[in-house]
Amino acid sequence: MEKWEGRNAFIAGANSGIGAGMTKRFLEAGIRVYAMDKDIDNLFEMKNDEYGENLTILQANVLKEEEIERTMNWLSENVNEIHIVIYSVGVIGSNSLIDGEFTEWQNMLNVNLVGLCICIKAITNLMLKQNVQNGQIVIISSSSAIETVFIQEFHFYGAVKSGVAALAQGLQRELKERNSSIKVTTLYPGLVRTKIFQNSLNLGADGPFSKVFVHLSVDDIVGAVDYVLSTESNVSVNHIVITPRGVLKDNTLFNIQQQ
Secondary structure, eight states: OGGGTTOEEEEESTTSHHHHHHHHHHHHTTOEEEEEESOOHHHHHHHTSTTGGGEEEEEOOTTOHHHHHHHHHHHHHHOSOOOEEEEOOOOOOSSOSTTOOHHHHHHHHIIIIIHHHHHHHHHHHHHHHTTOSSOEEEEEOOGGGTSOOSOGGGHHHHHHHHHHHHHHHHHHHHHHHTTOOOEEEEEEEOOBOSSHHHHHHOOOSSOGGGGTBOOBOHHHHHHHHHHHHHSOTTOOOOEEEEOOSOSBSSSOOOOGGGO
């Protein structure tokens, strides 16, 4: 991480979960962080921490193209280069495929896929305009994108996160075709102890999953990103799958609606 000290990182979804963990890690490493989220209350708390002087808070919703455009214009005018991008924005649903609802599917597609496209298109074009050399983009997908899980409420989520992985690979190919040295890594974490259940489903801070499933911690994911950023320019880490040892704390089959 030392080689990135004094450089600039842009984090989408920085207010909580993995994005917040990455924000703290980068600030501790002496990296200037431009932290974007639609909710920014936790970021203001970080601003008051020891390394807060290197934190710039940007409020924007990834689904509002005009807000993303305004954010990118500000970055273009105020930041010489963006060297690192972390995209950690996502929501889950509470229904199976058979019992699913159109509005919930549409929201998951919009936030997880359309929002990704809007934001990543904008920040990648900015990095290309800035002629960033050996930059790194990390996009958070899910292990459910590569293996269908037995939690029925995750079936549509897994399909959406498969789309996230496909978009990340497409971005990687397009950058290569432009002879860019910017690298793209897709992370596929298993269940991580974050506030995604609280933010998406109002199920409490950890959601009912903490009663049944073994979790990863945010620090586990931060460690994986540390590794990605430690590699030399001739190394491209395309995919990292991270899952907790063990799956269930007992043999209970899980259904959100029954909790």
